[in-house]
Amino acid sequence: xxxxxxxxxxxxxxxxxxxxxxxxxxxxxxxxxxxxxxxxxxxxxxxxxxxxxxxxxxxxxxxxxxxxxxxxxxxxxxxxxxxxxxxxxxxxxxxxxxxxxxxxxxxxxxxxxxxxxxxxxxxxxxxxxxxxxxxxxxxxxxxxxxxxxxxxxxxxxxxxxxxxxxxxxxxxxxxxxxxxxxxxxxxxxxxxxxxxxxxxxxxxxxxxxxxxxxxxxxxxxxxxxxxxxxxxxxxxxxxxxxxxxxxxxxxxxxxxxxxxxxxxxxxxxxxxxxxxxxxxxxxxxxxxxxxxxxxxxxxxxxxxxxxxxxxxxxxxxxxxxxxxxx
Amino acid sequence: xxxxxxxxxxxxxxxxxxxxxxxxxxxxxxxxxxxxxxxxxxxxxxxxxxxxxxxxxxxxxxxxxxxxxxxxxxxxxxxxxxxxxxxxxxxxxxxxxxxxxxxxxxxxxxxxxxxxxxxxxxxxxxxxxxxxxxxxxxxxxxxxxxxxxxxxxxxxxxxxxxxxxxxxxxxxxxxxxxxxxxxxxxxxxxxxxxxxxxxxxxxxxxxx
Amino acid sequence: xxxxxxxxxxxxxxxxxxxxxxxxxxxxxxxxxxxxxxxxxxxxxxxxxxxxxxxxxxxxxxxxxxxxxxxxxxxxxxxxxxxxxxxxxxxxxxxxxxxxxxxxxxxxxxxxxxxxxxxxxxxxxxxxxxxxxxxxxxxxxxxxxxxxxxxxxxxxxxxxxxxxxxxxxxxxxxxxxxxxxxxxxxxxxxxxxxx
Numbered sequence: 001x002x003x004x005x006x007x008x009x010x011x012x013x014x015x016x017x018x019x020x021x022x023x024x025x026x027x028x029x030x031x032x033x034x035x036x037x038x039x040x041x042x043x044x045x046x047x048x049x050x051x052x053x054x055x056x057x058x059x060x061x062x063x064x065x066x067x068x069x070x071x072x073x074x075x076x077x078x079x080x081x082x083x084x085x086x087x088x089x090x091x092x093x094x095x096x097x098x099x100x101x102x103x104x105x106x107x108x109x110x111x112x113x114x115x116x117x118x119x120x121x122x123x124x125x126x127x128x129x130x131x132x133x134x135x136x137x138x139x140x141x142x143x144x145x146x147x148x149x150x151x152x153x154x155x156x157x158x159x160x161x162x163x164x165x166x167x168x169x170x171x172x173x174x175x176x177x178x179x180x181x182x183x184x185x186x187x188x189x190x191x192x193x194x195x196x197x198x199x200x201x202x203x204x205x206x207x208x209x210x211x212x213x214x215x216x217x218x219x220x221x222x223x224x225x226x227x228x229x230x231x232x233x234x235x236x237x238x239x240x241x242x243x244x245x246x247x248x249x250x251x252x253x254x255x256x257x258x259x260x261x262x263x264x265x266x267x268x269x270x271x272x273x274x275x276x277x278x279x280x281x282x283x284x285x286x287x288x289x290x291x292x293x294x295x296x297x298x299x300x301x302x303x304x305x306x307x308x309x310x311x312x313x314x315x316x317x318x319x320x321x322x323x324x325x326x
Numbered sequence: 327x328x329x330x331x332x333x334x335x336x337x338x339x340x341x342x343x344x345x346x347x348x349x350x351x352x353x354x355x356x357x358x359x360x361x362x363x364x365x366x367x368x369x370x371x372x373x374x375x376x377x378x379x380x381x382x383x384x385x386x387x388x389x390x391x392x393x394x395x396x397x398x399x400x401x402x403x404x405x406x407x408x409x410x411x412x413x414x415x416x417x418x419x420x421x422x423x424x425x426x427x428x429x430x431x432x433x434x435x436x437x438x439x440x441x442x443x444x445x446x447x448x449x450x451x452x453x454x455x456x457x458x459x460x461x462x463x464x465x466x467x468x469x470x471x472x473x474x475x476x477x478x479x480x481x482x483x484x485x486x487x488x489x490x491x492x493x494x495x496x497x498x499x500x501x502x503x504x505x506x507x508x509x510x511x512x513x514x515x516x517x518x519x520x521x522x523x524x525x526x527x528x529x530x531x532x533x534x
Numbered sequence: 535x536x537x538x539x540x541x542x543x544x545x546x547x548x549x550x551x552x553x554x555x556x557x558x559x560x561x562x563x564x565x566x567x568x569x570x571x572x573x574x575x576x577x578x579x580x581x582x583x584x585x586x587x588x589x590x591x592x593x594x595x596x597x598x599x600x601x602x603x604x605x606x607x608x609x610x611x612x613x614x615x616x617x618x619x620x621x622x623x624x625x626x627x628x629x630x631x632x633x634x635x636x637x638x639x640x641x642x643x644x645x646x647x648x649x650x651x652x653x654x655x656x657x658x659x660x661x662x663x664x665x666x667x668x669x670x671x672x673x674x675x676x677x678x679x680x681x682x683x684x685x686x687x688x689x690x691x692x693x694x695x696x697x698x699x700x701x702x703x704x705x706x707x708x709x710x711x712x713x714x715x716x717x718x719x720x721x722x723x724x725x726x727x728x729x
Contacts, residue, residue, distance in 0.1 A: 035350040040358070075559065112666050115586040119573075122594025126566065129598065133559060133605050141605060148602040152595060159590075172666050290346040291339065 010107045022240045023053035029285045036289040063229035070136030080234035083127025087241040089120045095175050097258040097270035104175040113174040125151045132223035143222030147213040153303040158200035160311035164193040164318040165253045178257030185256040192314045194254040201246035209291035247280035371433040373451040376470040385445030387417035392437035400430035424466040544571045558604045569593045583669040
């Protein structure tokens with residue numbers, strides 16, 4: 001099979017999987033939030049509301065695509081696609097499992113995998129900040145300015161929490177990192193790093209309690225206030241796909257990827273990967289149902305004065321330990 | 327900053343998480359309305375109804391007492407004389423027009439109390455939603471019980487009538503339960519009296 | 535080779551767009567395109583670490599700050615009043631200088647004997663030219679001095695920024711400087727009135 005065909009088939013399968021998981025992640029979030037707030041959640045469309053995503057998709061596609069008069073047409077139309085592109089782009093290099101012969105299940109296996117994920121992830125902020133700016137309206141602008149500051153601040157701590165793992169694994173390729181966790185998951189030696197990553201990941205995906213970018217009580221809907229219809233839908237997809245991405249990365253870096261815990265190898269590795277990712281997704285929804293939004297100055301103070309020094313300390317300690325023992 | 331203690335307190339966050347997790351398995355109070363309905367008290371004040379006697383005659387005698395007692399001016403009654411060959415009601419007069427603006431009505435039940443013949447009653451029906459304001463003015467056609475539908479019976483007992491709208495009164499628990507409390511309630515008392523009255527109307531001989 | 539020419543064309547076009555765009559935000563978007571293209575160019579040269587760092591540092595951090603500043607400044611079409619066009623006066627010497635520079639560059643390149651290109655393996659393999667491991671080794675052994683020196687220069691810059699920008703004025707000083715500014719404005723108004 002020629003390479004391009006292989007990549008194309010893999011991409012199509014992956015796109016289908018990711019979009020489906022987005023749809024049901026959204027439904028699961030609404031259900032779980034509902035249950036935690038003593039509501040039944042969506043249950044009208046199909047059995048247990050299982051067809052709700054289809055109804056939502058139809059609604060978003062059929063709605064009018066509005067654009068404010070003061071908006072910048074080119075960037076306003078471009079921004080959702082930037083968000084979507086960067087959200088999906090990461091999946092080109094995320095490995096989901098490995099066959100018995102050690103062949104990794106990924107579209108592309110890149111040597112600098114984890115760095116590439118960081119790079120693509122760091123571009124995601126453009127969708128939000130350009131979309132907010134191009135709306136030509138005050139609330140989106142405030143939302144996008146906040147998102148810019150927030151994402152830059154938390155990206156530093158996030159990158160530093162990665163580096164501890166990289167030092168332990170001695171490689172930047174994702175399957176190398178997973179293979180290095182065959183005996184111990186990195187969540188044990190890198191517990192601090194894992195906590196920092198989970199916190200910063202919530203901030204990077206702009207979710208509660210760090211959802212200042214779209215703080216409803218202050219900013220209407222933040223950067224996507226003016227968006228409607230399909231373009232709003234694209235932002236929406238991007239948010240959930242990003243959530244899925246950070247869950248995948250957490251699984252790969254700290255929770256052993258497709259390695260089975262306690263030698264429960266009769267369940268295939270891919271299933272373990274999916275289970276771990278689902279647990280993370282649930283955790284993010286759980287957080288959203290529990291914690292109130294931080295105030296903006298405290299968010300910044302927390303990022304710069306707590307997370308960043310802690311991540312640096314974690315890195316230094318890890319490096320020293322590895323240097324002396326390894 | 328006093329709140330820093332709370333912000334950086336992982337224990338508090340874990341406690342919050344445990345609370346929300348526990349709530350996932352609690353019983354949800356939601357009543358899924360169109361498919362399941364909340365059970366109201368039998369004293370619930372809903373849509374009006376104009377009743378008939380067992381022989382099919384209208385109870386309303388067009389006295390306009392309901393109209394004058396109505397605090398919201400929601401009722402309009404225009405009475406007319408009964409003609410001997412077409413008697414609408416047992417009395418001299420009957421209501422030629424009887425209209426209630428349900429958007430004005432405050433469902434206080436004063437009309438019900440003022441009525442000397444128990445012609446106007448409030449049923450427990452409450453699903454009156456419509457798209458046009460005009461359709462909330464209920465005229466006599468819509469207020470009057472059809473002559474063939476359990477005419478003399480109180481609305482709660484009419485076959486296929488109100489109980490289907492709300493769930494039967496019998497299903498109501500606690501003080502209004504059919505076995506323990508139904509007859510003891512204020513409205514239940516009235517209904518019981520009306521039953522007895524009905525029985526007398528149906529066989530006048532039984533009373534003697 | 536085709537890839538190189540296409541990428542080069544996009545690079546130059548986006549660079550021109552960066553300086554020619556009327557709206558500052560378009561400049562930023564063009565610059566973003568420029569950086570991304572440059573990263574792709576690095577990948578074709580199998581310098582994938584450099585490519586990734588290019589994206590993370592320039593596109594992901596520095597350019598975002600540009601957007602941040604532009605968003606804060608507002609969406610004015612031209613941030614500065616455009617002065618008189620000085621280009622006509624200097625286009626001749628500038629053109630001559632540029633041509634000369636290019637000529638020298640071409641001459642220099644043509645005379646230099648190119649060293650054999652190091653073996654470039656498939657992108658993604660470890661321990662080949664341009665890989666992360668290779669890059670890291672070079673950075674911390676052969677190139678350690680320049681690396682540390684660059685770090686020192688950046689540190690000096692950071693300290694300088696803090697000293698210049700973060701200087702706290704005491705209340706008395708602030709009061710004085712406000713009064714001085716007020717006086718200057720009043721005097722300027724008086725002068726305008728006389729003149």
